[in-house]
Every structure is written in C-alpha cells, then in structure tokens.
Amino acid sequence: MSMSFVSTNQPAFDAAMGDAEARRRLAAGIALAIVVGLACGLATGSTGFAPRDFWADLNGNDAALLLGQIRAPRTLGAALVGALLGLSGAIAQGVFRNPLADPYLLGSAAGAGLGVVLVLAAAALGGATISLATVAWIERVGIVTAAFVGALAGVSLTLTLASGAVHTLRLLLAGVVIGVLLGAVSDLITVVSPDALRGKQAFMLGSTGFLGWNALALMLAGLTLLLVLAQRHARALDALTLGEDSATSLGLNLGKVRLALVLMLSLGTALAVSQAGLVAFVGLVAPHLVRRRAPGTHAWLLVASAGMGAAILLWADVISRALIAPEELPVGVVTAVLGGSYLVWLLKQRTAS
Secondary structure, X not given: OXXXXXXXXXXXXXXXXXXXXXXXXXXXXXXXXXXXHHHHHHOEEOOEEOHHHHHHHHHOOOHHHHHHHHHHHHHHHHHHHHHHHHXXXXXXXXXXXXXXXXXXXXXXXXXXXHHHHHHHHHHHHHOOOOOHHHHHHHHHHHHHHHHHHHHHHHHHHHHHHOOOOOOHHHHHHHHHHHHHHHHHHHHHHHHHOOHHHHHHHHHHHOOOOOOOHHHHHHHHHHHHHHHHHHHHOHHHHHHHOOOHHHHHHOOOOHHHHHHHHHHHHHHHHHHHHHHHOOOOOHHHHHHHHHHHHOOOOHHHHHHHHHHHHHHHHHHHHHHHHHOXXXXXXXXXXXXXXXXXXXXXXXXXXXXXX
C-alpha cells in the first residue's frame, strides 16, 4: 500500500520540489539584483555610471553631501518605491483575480494627479499676493501631501460609487469612471492655470530626484506595515483564486476582506506616488515575473513581488541617470519602455504558441 501511494503521488511531489527550487533560485536572483543595483546606484552620478569616480568621491571632501544626502537616499528610495508598487500590484491582481490588474486602478493615480495640480495652481495664482518663498514652500511640502491625500480621496470616491467592495465588476467600473472624472477636472485646472502644467508633467513622468531621508523613513514604515498586513491576508487571497463562490463557502467574509485589501493596495500606491510621481508598469510586471518564474502561494508571491519591484526600479533608476548623462531621463519613461517591451514580447510568445 505504501509503495502504491508513493508511486501515485510522485509526479505531484516532483512538481512541488521543482517549484520550491525555482522559488529559492528566484529569491537568490532578486537579492543579487538588489545588492548590485544598490552599488550601481551609488556609483552613478552627474557623469553617469562611473565606478572609478565613485571611489574618488568616497575619499573627497564632499563625500557626505554627494553620497549621504543625494545618491544614497535616492538609490534606497528607488528600491522602496519599487517594493511598494510591486506589493500593491500583487495585492491588486489577487483581489481582482486578473494578472493585468494595476495598482493605479480605482482612481488613485487620477486623484494624486489632481491633488498635485491643485497645489501647483494655488501656488501659481497666489504668487501675485504672497512671497516667492512662501510659494516655494507650498510647492515643496504641499505636493507630497496633496498627492497622498488625492490618491486616497480617489479610492474613497470609487468605493462610495461602488457601494463598497463586494462586487468586483462594479468596483472596477467605478474606478474607471472616477479616474476619467478626476483626470478631466485636472485638465480643466491646467487650462485655467497653465503654470501648473509643467509641474504636472514632471509628476506624471515620475522621478526619484527629490527623495530624502524623511521620505525613506515614511516609505520604510509603510512598507513594513503593509507586508505584515498582507501576509495576514495571504490565505484569503489564495481562497479568492478559487472564485468568489468557493471563497464564500470557505467562510470568507468577501466584502470585509476585499475592502481591507483594497485599502492596503491604495495606501501602498499612495505612498509611492506621493514620493516619486507616477511610475508605470512596475506594479503590473513585478508580480507577473514572479508567477512566471516561480509560482507559489500568496505568502510567497507578496514578498517576492515586493523584492522584484525593488530590483526593477533600482535598475530603471540607474539607466535613467546613466543613459544620456549629464542629462537625465524620467524614471517613469524608462519603466514604461521596459515594461511595455516585456508585455509586447509576452504577447508575441503567447500568440506564437
């Protein structure tokens, strides 16, 4: 009996061992990509990627300024923004049971964009009556806060329009409607205040150039909290993959669990967007790469997607700073090109098969 049992389940056992080995290899690869990416980020300055200059900078009089106040927070910040987007993307794709779901669904991107435009327009219009220093302070501090509040407000409007998070299709449609409406309001304000358009464009293209140690502390605290909360809901996400009816039959309170997950992905997206603007494709591609290379339960997928997102944005940030140095590309443009190219290649692969 024992021999028969082992023989019958041997293919499943071999597959499970193969998946476990794939996860170990992928985890090692992500860790290596992050470590090398951090080193390359520190070695990339105004002249591009220059390891020899990096050692000279380490021994120079301006080492504390160049490395401690500019390159280190920017490089580490890129990793944290990528991790937040990767984690939010894994949650979004699990909640909506769609591998093409993006963290910017549900009106978060449009809400963040509208918040930024409002601050820039207010600063431009108020410049005639208040001092330039006050205007500059409003722009510097207000943009981060406005993007965060705007992203959360966009998601709140979506949840209100959808009457909660019980019905998946209604939630997605509400997100599309709110995104279009907030985007239209944002465009209307830029017509009234053209000075806000330039700031809006910079925000929409994404940048890691303004990340500092305070932003890093905020994002690290948020990422730690979200990883803990997401792990507690990993089994619920596994149940959702079986379908809504099956998840409900397993005792899952679908509305309550989905609302908690939507709030988590919205908070992660809002934190990333408020610090670095709209960085496209990281949240979509990172979970996809993990599932393709090393499938597993959501307990693995959530953590691995955060790591993959960190690695992707680290390397995109290095490319954006090194490709046309001393000029710099918006990092959102680099991720859009890389992510779009990957999806086109993937589509052709599936069409050919």
